[in-house]
Structures are given as C-alpha cells and as structure tokens.
Amino acid sequence: MANGTTRKKGSAVKAARGSVVSKKGTPWGTIIAVVAIVALAASVIIYYMVQSAPKREQADREAAAASFAPTAQDPDPSKRIPGVVTATYTGSVHVLPTERVNYDKTPPFGGPHDQTWATCTGIVYPTAVRTENMVHSLEHGAIWIAYNPQQVTGEALNLLSVRAKDKPYTMMSPYPGLDKPISLQSWGHQLKLDDVNDPRIDEFIAALRTNPNGVYPEVGASCDAVPGQFDPDNPPPFDPSKPGPDAKPMDYKGSTSAQGENGAPAPSAPASPTPTKK
Numbered sequence: 001m002a003n004g005t006t007r008k009k010g011s012a013v014k015a016a017r018g019s020v021v022s023k024k025g026t027p028w029g030t031i032i033a034v035v036a037i038v039a040l041a042a043s044v045i046i047y048y049m050v051q052s053a054p055k056r057e058q059a060d061r062e063a064a065a066a067s068f069a070p071t072a073q074d075p076d077p078s079k080r081i082p083g084v085v086t087a088t089y090t091g092s093v094h095v096l097p098t099e100r101v102n103y104d105k106t107p108p109f110g111g112p113h114d115q116t117w118a119t120c121t122g123i124v125y126p127t128a129v130r131t132e133n134m135v136h137s138l139e140h141g142a143i144w145i146a147y148n149p150q151q152v153t154g155e156a157l158n159l160l161s162v163r164a165k166d167k168p169y170t171m172m173s174p175y176p177g178l179d180k181p182i183s184l185q186s187w188g189h190q191l192k193l194d195d196v197n198d199p200r201i202d203e204f205i206a207a208l209r210t211n212p213n214g215v216y217p218e219v220g221a222s223c224d225a226v227p228g229q230f231d232p233d234n235p236p237p238f239d240p241s242k243p244g245p246d247a248k249p250m251d252y253k254g255s256t257s258a259q260g261e262n263g264a265p266a267p268s269a270p271a272s273p274t275p276t277k278k
Contacts, residue, residue: 091217128238
C-alpha cells in the first residue's frame, strides 16, 4: 500500500509541475512585440534608404562633374562640353508684363525679357512658366532646366527634378513642344539632351551656374521671389501660341515704360546675335 500511495503522490506532484509549466507557456505577446519593433525599424531604414537614394546618387554625379567648376585659368568650362551652343547677348533689355518677345531660339537663352525675373531658388515648377520671366533669371546666373512633358515622366522626371530642387540659382519647368526631351539654359548657353542620366547635365550646371567670370550680365543679382510682382506658387503661364506681329524682335531697344532693376529705364540692346555650336 505504501508503494502505491507513494507512486500516486509522485504522479500528482509531476502533474502539478506540468500544470505550472503549462500555465507559464511561451511569451507570444513579448515575441510579437519584439518582432513588430524590429519590422518597424527595418521599414524605417528601408524607407530612408529609398528616399535618400536620389540625393546620394546626385551627390555622386555632382562630385564627378566637379572638374567643370570655373576657375581663373578655365573661365568657361562649358567649352569642353560637347553639344553646347552659345550666343552673345546684352542684358537689361526689358519688356512689359503684357508684351512678348519673338525669340530666335526655343527655349531662348538670352535677349529681351520681362522686367521681373522668375524665382530661381531651387524651384521645380509643375506647369510651364512665361518665357520672358524665365529668361530674366538667366541674366542673374541661374540655370533653367526645361523638359518636354510628353517625353520626360515618372522616374525620369524625378531624377531630373533632383538636379533643381532646393538648389540655389536653379529652376526647372515643363516646356510644351520642346524638340528634345531635355534642354538646359544659362545666359548665352544651351545644351539639348535625350537622357536624364547624361553626365553633361551636371557638367553644364557645374560650369555655368553663377559662374563669376563674366558669362552672364548681373553677377550677384538675386534669385529670390519679387513680392507683388512674381508669385512662384502662381507664376504667369507659358503662352504656347506663336508671337504675333506686335511681339518685340531680338534687336528691340527696350520698352520706355519698363523699368530697370534699379528703377532706371532699360538700356538698349545690340543686334540679334548669331549662335555658334561648340
């Protein structure tokens, strides 16, 4: 009897221990919480990597184009970039906001322009902007990245936008009817390209944006918005129609009622330039 009782007691103890172990169980709540935290951290890291990738890649492109930065010994490095077209223009020839210019190039990269410049502080305009305002910004040393909205879309558009967004003295806008996917303008310089990955985009920007060596007329001029005259959130729209007979020619002398940037009448312009291709 003693042995039977002992065995029964032993079995009861084992059963009780098993019951305690069973009650403790696997801490699934803690495991799930840890997994959730790890997954969240991983998603944040992945999101950051994806979002920052274009900027990191752009930094690499800019570093590769650094050899095109202007120096006293190499005042206009764009001369080393294949495909750049140049022309000589005199600045400060102004027209009124209601007037148009019959430009000799599309998009234009110099000549008479509106008395108010387009904001060029790293603005990516979602819609096409009045050409006469954009040309004035080039006079201040800005780069204008124009693109054909039918040909540059999606990821290509994002990659191109990185070149302009938040970059000083830079602006970007669609240009309906453009004969190439991409066209870069600085004062007196233009480069048309087919591919957003073309390294010449960054070389052109490095060579000509605020180049201090006399390649644009108004060194040190502002690119900031002009209060009451140009609203970057609601800019004057691009006019796709052909300029009419009252449009100002390239040899226009300046509207007498248009004021210069210091309040003086706009000076006269020379005859229309003859562009040359490098």
